[in-house]
Amino acid sequence: MSAIIKDIEIIKSKTTKINEVDFNDLKFGNTFSDHMLVCDFKDGKWQAPKVVPYQPITLDPSAKIFHYGQSVFEGMKAYKDVDENVFLFRPLENFKRLNISSKRLAIPELPESYFMEGLKTLLEVDKDWIPKNEGSSLYIRPFIFASGNGFHASPADEYKFIICTAPSGAYFSGKVKVLIEQTYSRSANGGVGFAKAGGNYAGQFYPTQLAVAKGYQQVIWTDDNTHEYIEEAGAMNIFVRINDTLITGPTSDRILDGITRKSIIEIAKAEGIPVEVRKITVSEVVEAAKNGSLKEMFGAGTAAVISPISGFGYNDTDYDLPELEDTFASFLKKTITDIQTNKSEDPYGWRVKLD
């Protein structure tokens, strides 16, 4: 994995769509910047990445992505400070996780420089697309999929690695009420739940639709065997505050090792908040909700940042969480976004400035 690239070829778009975009009214992930990075795996190796105009992809109908879901992705953000400096947050963690995901999905691993230099070059070219408004950022979507052909159920011989970017606002709008899932599951022991594999997400859509129809925004997944342990949400890891202790489940082969999650654990510890990383049972959360010791629940992830949970449903009963003045969620959200957007010191060395 030591391929080195010096210069990445750049083919610039002749036009720009940037004037059509209202940066004060950004949704999540539905407006795309002018360029993208593309890199093909063929003849047994990753070819040189290129920055090209954002453009459609053309594939044979037998391309394996259509049939066997062989794909992985990442989610990152680029932030701009008041002086227009651009920052990434722990990008190497995303790169490493992409390769962890790829390995489990039998996708060839990507050289670090293709990812890092490719991303930096792309952001350089589309710098104007990085929002500076409070609460907005450039959502970055690196992804790899099987572009090789054939109906045999086996790994493809060709892949495409692409990075697209989308100036984005908040992932959730309004309060987030969650349903603790008792029937469906997200992942199996020994399965692909720890990977950011495409198929993990499609499998959540139907149970989530059922939850939405009942008035919830999100499903909280539990283990597939007993449904007794809280695992994670659609695209967020879950934290629970009981009295003054912050608790989150351990990662496993069923749960994504979230970068926000591990950053929050570190920040909380450094700030003197007692943190426990241990299995959380549904019954203790219900018990704590009943006796008033459940102070907060929140989700943590790159897209949703930190999303406070206003209440949860379980066994056909709804439990509301208290509306506190000073929450761990708002303190931790401010701390992490201040680091991400260069509004505070970064004692952890997480911020990466682009030059």
Added chain:
Amino acid sequence: MSAIIKDIEIIKSKTTKINEVDFNDLKFGNTFSDHMLVCDFKDGKWQAPKVVPYQPITLDPSAKIFHYGQSVFEGMKAYKDVDENVFLFRPLENFKRLNISSKRLAIPELPESYFMEGLKTLLEVDKDWIPKNEGSSLYIRPFIFASGNGFHASPADEYKFIICTAPSGAYFSGKVKVLIEQTYSRSANGGVGFAKAGGNYAGQFYPTQLAVAKGYQQVIWTDDNTHEYIEEAGAMNIFVRINDTLITGPTSDRILDGITRKSIIEIAKAEGIPVEVRKITVSEVVEAAKNGSLKEMFGAGTAAVISPISGFGYNDTDYDLPELEDTFASFLKKTITDIQTNKSEDPYGWRVKLD
């Protein structure tokens, strides 16, 4: 689901690739016929299907298939008898299963006539592509994928339903030695294992590569919780013969309800073979292999038909199966393929003749 179509628009290819194909040396699923059926879901409904020349598909980089694995598929075959009559095998079962898969993957259900009339029209147009050689057939691949755009992890608003066909020979070449899996899993309770969802297949590639590296052709999946029960293989359900009883596991939300499997169960019963549909433990299979009562194991599926298993690996030990003269596998394979190819009566009413 009662949409009715009278005539399906046909746009014929100006050229044919058929002369480039050696019908005496067909591989599996890597040669594609001249036409395909396409049908788009947009504006909230499935639009009229069309037969068009086999051609590339163009999608936005943000199309949800690339990111969230929202796709389902089917696998069927068309057979030609000596008089060039064309037959399908229980095609309605594939249609129904496609919609069962779609529902779990939050994909809009397809009207029956779009599938059945679409398929028949396509086969009519590409009739010359249906092989008549013994052991060959036209493999048919209906599939649906999310073509709608956006990075929000939620169901797409547009889909494509496509049917491609590929004249094909045998799925496996040579003996099939299998590894009973003890670490990885294919599906979760409450998950999508019963659906023919793309992501189920990609998740199997890496464990299968590990098994192949150890000298096996296939993994036999076990339950994700205890790895004590035999579930199914990559694209086949599994049958075990102990003494003179044929045993196969019950279907569940983790296991695909195979059409070959249920046909084999019916044929075996009608032919007086004792059949048990019940959970099979790995330990009873190992025990039976040791004491000689394990006579046969075979996989059953549309692509692989009936594939005898020559031996299995478990706990770092290899167990060979006996080489019998008259096997259930060969009897059942002959019985089912004779029905499929119009070489025998069809007392079950499974064969559908195209006119």
